[in-house]
Amino acid sequence: MFTAAALVSAPPLLIPELAGGAATETADLRAASVAAAQxxxxxxxxxxxxxxxxxxxxYGPDTLGTFAGFGADVRVQLGGADPTASPAPAVPLAVLVAGWLRAQADPTVVADAIVLAADTSPVYCADVGAALRSRLDATAEPHGVLVVGDGATTLTAKAPGAFDDRAPEVQRELDAALTAGNLEFLRQLDPVACADLGIEGRAAWQVLAGLFGDDAPRCRTDYQGAPYGVGYHVGTWEL
Structure with a gap:
């Protein structure tokens, strides 16, 4: 049975071994992310x-990945992998971050992962969310959903996507929607506009909207900010 969702972001700097001198600057984001996972x-x-x-x-529970491609061989899994096995190549960052948060929150958690292509249509995202809800509600075991997605990467001149003058206002609207659980706003996010602004979490949030369907979520926001010019949101949504 579907019980709750946690919303987190996926900067590699979330991982202390990758953060280096930025560990202090990302401490609040890291703490909020771990708390949401807990x-x-x-x-x-x-x-x-x-x-x-x-x-x-x-990706199934036996997935084993590494952050080696981001600068440190920090190995993570979704809960059922042989820790002595070789990490799978090219595990998406969202899955790696989810594995790291799982270990920080409760290593006994077992997870699987659904990764959508960045250009997935809103209609398909809604269908994926509805199908996932049906599958989870068909089981008696409590089941949570961890949604991993970043906001605009174009909020400052030094941001990964440079500065786009449209981005601050769009990010403010997105922050408000994620805080309030505004499902209709998320459903209406335009794939092309989001791609222009580097809003990488769009498809995941539209699956989340499909997952909740007609149920209004009860939302708690633990963190919103834009270190390094990227919009990050951390919080929980419950039925």
Missing amino acids: HLAARARRWTVLGVGGTEAE
Whole structure:
């Protein structure tokens, strides 16, 4: 049975071994992310991760990955992997971050992951969310969903996507929608406009909207900010 969702972001700097001198600057984001994952683990020890990557793919509990491609061989898993095995190549960042948060929150949690392509249509995202809800509600075991997605990467001149003067206002609207659980706003996010502004979490949030369907979420926001010119949101949504 679906119980709750936690919303987090996926900067590699979330991982202390990758943060280096930026560890202090990202401490609040890290603490909020771990707290949100702990809250989800208290509600459910079985998770489905929703993320965005280069192509659509699914990952099972036996997935083992590494952050070596980001600068440190920090190994993570979704809960059922042989820790002595070789990490799978090219595991999407959203899945790696989910694995790291799972270990910080409760290593007994077992997760699977659904990764959507960045250009997935809103209609397809809604269908994925509705199908996931039906699957989770068909089981008696409490089941949580960890949604991994970043906001605009174009909020400052030094941001990864440079500055786009449209981005601050769009990010403010997105922050408000994620804080209030505004499902209709998320459903109406335009894939092209989001791609222009580097809003990488769009597809995952639209699956989340499909997951809740007609149920208005009760929302708690633990963190909103834009270190390094990227919009990040951390919080929980419950039925």
